[in-house]
Amino acid sequence: MGKDEFFNDLAESIKDGIQRNYRNLVFIQSKDSYLKMKSVLKLYLSIKDNVSIVYGFHPWIKEAKDRMRELREELEDYRFEDVDYSNAEWYMGNTYDVVIMDMTDNFQPNNVGRMVELCRGGGLIIIYTDNLKENKLFKNSIMRDGKVLSFYEDRFLRKLSEHEGIFIINGDVFQSRTFTGQVESPPERKVESKNAPSEIHELCKTVDQDKALEGLYFIMSSGKRSISITAPRGRGKSAVVGLFLASLSSEDRKKPLKVYVTSPSIAGASQIFEFMVKGLENLGVEYSVKKNSNVISSVNTESMKVSYIPPDAAYSEEGDILVVDEAAALGIAYIDMISRTWTKTIMVTTVHGYEGSSKAFSKYLRKLADNRKIKLKNISMDYPLRYAKGDPVEKWLYDALLLDAEPELPEGDLSILSYEEIPKEELFTDDSKLRQAYGIMVTAHYRNNPDDLMIMADGVHHIIRVLSSSSYYVSVAQLSEEGGMDDDKVELAINGGIFDGDLIPDRVIKHVRIKEFGKLHGWRVVRIATAQEIQDKGLGSEMLRMIIEEAEDNGLDWVGSSFMGDPKVLRFWIKNGFIPVHVSPKRNEKLGDFPVVVVKPISEKAKKIVSIAATVLKEKLLNTLHDVYFNMNPEIARLLINGTGAHKEIDINPIYLDKVLAFVKGTSPYESSADGIHMLVLKYFWDSKRKWSIMPDEEEFLIAKVIQGKPWGNVSAVLSSSRSQVTEGIYTSVAEMLNRYYGLTIDSPLGVMISQHGDLNERMHLD
Structure with a gap:
């Protein structure tokens, strides 16, 4: 041409x-x-x-x-x-x-x-x-x-x-x-029932926005409720939440409504605040705003206060409604935590977006609502605001960036599976195979973005493995070759330097301080996923077993993974023999979780280093959960502590044991016996040789109250338990530990005598 x-x-x-x-x-x-x-x-x-x-x-x-x-x-x-x-x-x-x-x-x-x-x-x-x-x-x-x-x-x-x-x-x-296709004209807007004022509906541009605005009033009814708004980008989902908040401001209240908005960044929440302001101006409601980095961070009216808070702050704040923008990006562990503490939540997330797929997230949210007896309403929006439906550039964008990758449902006999490598040239020149493989990753994991696909495609050290049944992929894994670092790179890591690649060796060197690990060779499992419809059938574990076998055959030293701390994911890795060796001291600001590293050692040298790393991690957690990891989910902490398998003998002197006994007998309150209880709990968690365990929920009570030092009310909120359940759980578990370790019961006598217990000065290491 x-x-x-x-x-x-x-x-x-x-x-x-x-x-x-x-x-x-x-x-x-x-x-x-x-x-x-x-x-x-x-x-x-x-x-x-x-x-x-x-x-x-x-x-x-x-x-x-x-x-x-x-x-x-x-x-x-x-x-x-x-x-x-x-x-x-x-x-x-x-x-x-x-x-x-x-x-x-x-x-x-x-x-x-x-x-x-x-x-x-x-x-x-x-x-x-x-x-x-x-x-x-x-x-x-x-x-x-x-x-x-x-x-x-x-x-x-x-x-x-x-x-x-x-x-x-x-x-x-x-x-x-040139574009020869057809575009759809927007349907005629008709609002059947109006909860929101007409001045607010005037600011809506599509029927979807009108319907969403009315649907949001579901949150205002009594009881524990949650709304999930899902839509592709550019459908006005965040804007309509802002308009809804503005419409609530027009209602008279004895006490101002307190609303918090959170998202991976304050910029991500800006549309909610901007459209709330537009709505208030249309209503003629007086308001005041505060700005952060030239972006609105709070809007106050006489009847409502709406403020932005970072994701981790939502754990401890109290209010009437919590709005979570780009909820799928923050992850299910985060949503699990806030669903315990908040009565009313509005979750906004993008279908086929750049912050992650909402399909896995939506499935989880439905299950969470059922388990927690939360009334859930789903609102979806489809018609674009900026351009006509059928726009050719949107169609190209979704195809080029694989934003709409959806795997086909696997069929056939799942007992006959083939484990194989997919050559990248084959995968990236065959769209049906690529959509199947990447679609499994996108729909099984809620955090994916277009950059991830380019890393998978172009990284020479990134390799792809699949489990297939006939012509369908059922499980997919992306592996990254790591380790074999030269001396300069090892020194850079030990001295705090930053570089691309070698994520697991870098974390082990920096936090465990053992430089030899950088010389070892391993595979980091970047992603491993099974088609949604056939999850929980052991296929992921089978895939992992084959990856480990291949690593052994190739003479590798270890296989590992790094991921955002999530109970379900962490249980999967620990169940398959992987050992936690590192937890970031900083929560990921955008995603709200603590990144975790797990390793399955293969060579003898790797086994020695991983054993040391696990002990160091366990000590770090038990010593700093009250400080650095204060906001860590107690369930995550429990899985990490137990998952290390590290053991240490802990001796407790008689005075502290007697304090614990006094608590069990009811003659001493928790606060007076807390030091002795703390020592007994440390003994329990360090004892990896015991053949017995208290209940998982009791372990979480002990971690939250005794190790993290959370207030009683916070423990109850975080663990979705009443104060009486928490106190009873702590009492029962402490009594069991005292009996199993020392044979002391409610009938045992109180008091410490020198003649009975020997030289207390020596036993307490006093001068």
Whole structure:
């Protein structure tokens, strides 16, 4: 195709897009891509008036900044905003006519996903780069020993050619595919029953938003309730929550309603606050706001106080409603904890989004609601706000980034399975296989993003294994080759340096201080997943067994994994013989969990190091759960402590034992005997040779109260138990431990005598 024909096609397609409210995209790969980008932009500006432009780039790279500044000067008569890719989420509520992505210095799928969604119907997206595969920041971070693959970029380029509404300039070669499909007009808006004021419904743009607004009033009825709002990006789900909060502000109350909003970042919650303010202004309700980093962090009216709090702060705050934006990104362990302490929660999450798939999350939420006797309402939203339904660029985006990967339901005899490696060339050139394999990962795990797929595709040290039944994959694992570090890298790790790759050796070296582990070779299981419909049948464990066998055959020293602390996931690894060796001292700010590292040692040297690491971890937890890990879920703490298998003999002097006995006999309150109880509990958890155990819930009571030092009310809330259940559980478990270890019972006499117990000074190590 000639250049003139290309630009004629593009011009006609832009005009058609403006008329039918869909978007077009131009991809430019050329040494003079910047100049070609300006030619494309000039064409659009000649067709449409009053154009708004957003420009994505990396501001710390001088050449990128120079290009942006030059373009800004040339477009001084237009609304022009520049966006640092790392801050793109701060702009997710904005809409522009033209979105320009400078990918000269970096190509990163997450950036593409976020920036494309800023473009409105009738708009144009321009991606320009010199070469998609060479000298890119994110790609270089995937490199191992100077090697990196390009399977992801090859597929990305292929998808550009396959879809309509996409125009490609590759050097001097021009290719256009105008959109010939149909788009859907929005259905007529009719609101049957109005709980919300008409002034609020005026701000809704779709029928879905109207219905969601009315549906949110479900939360205001009595009892423990939760609402789950799921939708693809750009459907206005966060906005409608903000409008709902504004509508509640119009109601008179004796006592102001207290609402907290949390999300992985304050930027992620910005839409809720912005639309609450819009709603209040439409209602004529007086309000005041506070801002953090130029983003609204709280809105107060006479009848309501709405504030943003970080995810971990939601554990201890008290209020009437908790709104969790991008709930799937925060994970099921987090949702489990807040569902214990909050009576009313609104969960907002993205279907096929960049923060994770909501399918696994929604399934979990239904199960949680049943177990906790929570009344749950699901609200889904489908019609896009910014552009017409059927938009060709959205279709391309979902295909290119595999945002809508859904595996087929496995069929046939699951007792006959094949364990095999999938060559990446085969996987990334066969969409049916890729969608099946990656779809299992996405739908089984709630935390995935487009960057993950590129790492899997392009990392030479990332390998893929599957369990298959006939023509279907049933389980998939992504493995990363780690270890074999040179001396310089080991020294960098021990001295606190940061580098890409070798995650497990790095954590062991930094926190256990044993440098030899860096020399060992192992596999880190990045992801392991089984198709949702056939989970809990032992297929994941079978997959793991085969991975370990292969690792042994290959002479590896260990197999391990790193993941966000979640009870179900942690139980899976411990059940399969993996030992916890590290827990991050810092909770992941965005995801709300403590990252955990587990290892299954194979070689003798690995077994020795892992044994030491497990002992160090157990000591660290028991010594710092009251401080560093105060907000750790007691169930996670219990699994980690018991999972280490580390043993140590603990002696308790007679005075402290007598204090415990006095507590058991009821002559001393808990607070007066707490020091003795603490020592007895430490003895119990350090004793990995005992053939008996107290109940798991009793262990969690002891961890929360005795080891973490939580107030009684907090223990009850966190563990969803009444005060009487907690006190009874602690009493029963302490009495059992005292009897089993020392033969002391409620009938044993109180008091310590020197003649009975020997030299107390010596036994207490006193001078």
